[in-house]
Amino acid sequence: MNGKNRGERQYASEAMAKRRSDILETARLLLTEQEGQFTMRELAAKSGVALATLYNIFGNQKELIGQAVIEVLRGSLTSWTVSEDVSLPEQVERRLESVVNEIFRRPAYARKMAELYFLPDPEGVVADLLHSVSLEDVSQAIIRLAERNVLAEDSDPNLIAREMVVIQYAVIARWSAGKFPDEQLLIRLKHVTLGHLAGSLVPELAKDCRKRMSELRASLGDLD
Numbered sequence: 641m642n643g644k645n646r647g648e649r650q651y652a653s654e655a656m657a658k659r660r661s662d663i664l665e666t667a668r669l670l671l672t673e674q675e676g677q678f679t680m681r682e683l684a685a686k687s688g689v690a691l692a693t694l695y696n697i698f699g700n701q702k703e704l705i706g707q708a709v710i711e712v713l714r715g716s717l718t719s720w721t722v723s724e725d726v727s728l729p730e731q732v733e734r735r736l737e738s739v740v741n742e743i744f745r746r747p748a749y750a751r752k753m754a755e756l757y758f759l760p761d762p763e764g765v766v767a768d769l770l771h772s773v774s775l776e777d778v779s780q781a782i783i784r785l786a787e788r789n790v791l792a793e794d795s796d797p798n799l800i801a802r803e804m805v806v807i808q809y810a811v812i813a814r815w816s817a818g819k820f821p822d823e824q825l826l827i828r829l830k831h832v833t834l835g836h837l838a839g840s841l842v843p844e845l846a847k848d849c850r851k852r853m854s855e856l857r858a859s860l861g862d863l864d
Contacts, residue, residue, distance in 0.1 A: 660697060663687045667708040672752045676759075676766055680704075702765050709753070709766060712742065713773045728790070728845055729852040732837065733830050735781075740826040743812070751816035757809045774805045785841075795840040807832050824860060831856045 666687045670678040680701050684691040698704035726734075743750040756766045779801040786797045811832055815825045831853055838849035 659689065663689065663694065663697070664704075664708045664711055667704060668712070668746070668749050671705070671708065671756075671766070672749045676752065676756045676761075705765055706769050709769045710773055712746070712749070713770070713777075727848060728785075728837075728841075729834055729849050732833055733852075736826065736829045736833060739808075740829065743825070744822070750812065754809060754813040754816040758813055770809070771805060774809075775801055778804050790842050790845050791840055792842060792846075800837070800840050804833060804836050807836055827856050827860045831860070 663683070667678070667683055670683060670686065674682075680694050681691055683704075684694050687694075694704065698707065753766070753770060757770050759767065761767060779798065782791075782797045782801045782804075785791055786795075791797065791800075808829060811828050812825070814820065815822070815828075820828065834849040834853050834856070838846040838853070841849065
């Protein structure tokens with residue numbers, strides 16, 4: 641999925657760009673409604689376009705699903721800035737706030753994506769995309785932290801990023817299963833993310849993260 645793929649190319653008219661957007665929105669609807677599975681023929685019928693049009697725009701079904709998933713992840717989320725002017729806990733929280741805003745913009749879709757992330761699947765197209773795009777974003781932030789020498793000496797940036805992505809999806813999956821109410825999702829995501837990160841930071845920053853964790857825990861009450 642690197643570079644400019646067929647489904648990401650620039651279009652000559654607004655009408656063509658809108659057609660692409662409508663097709664991807666319909667694909668997300670079908671992913672939500674049909675256990676993550678649909679055929680190109682079903683999508684063509686739902687979208688009101690010819691089957692050949694789908695293949696002309698996207699090339700194949702995996703590419704189309706990839707664009708449907710990636711567009712949500714990359715299009716609306718605030719990246720981690722790793723700025724000297726803003727505390728690390730606040731930077732993490734801002735990014736997670738954008739994640740949760742996007743989740744509640746499409747809650748049914750988000751629930752299905754969380755389910756598919758942990759669902760054993762030999763094809764694994766959606767799960768692989770969710771993981772790789774999320775990991776790409778988190779890894780860049782952790783690498784920037786490493787470049788600023790704020791990670792503990794024995795920390796492994798790649799391992800931190802991989803574990804953080806899985807932990808965050810695990811919280812979202814518990815929310816999607818109804819284990820806690822909507823209003824707790826953001827607080828819980830912030831708490832577990834800062835907790836995981838604190839264990840890999842230099843003492844001063846770890847202390848800041850743990851202080852913020854205590855504040856979050858107090859606002860939430862006892863965590864499960």
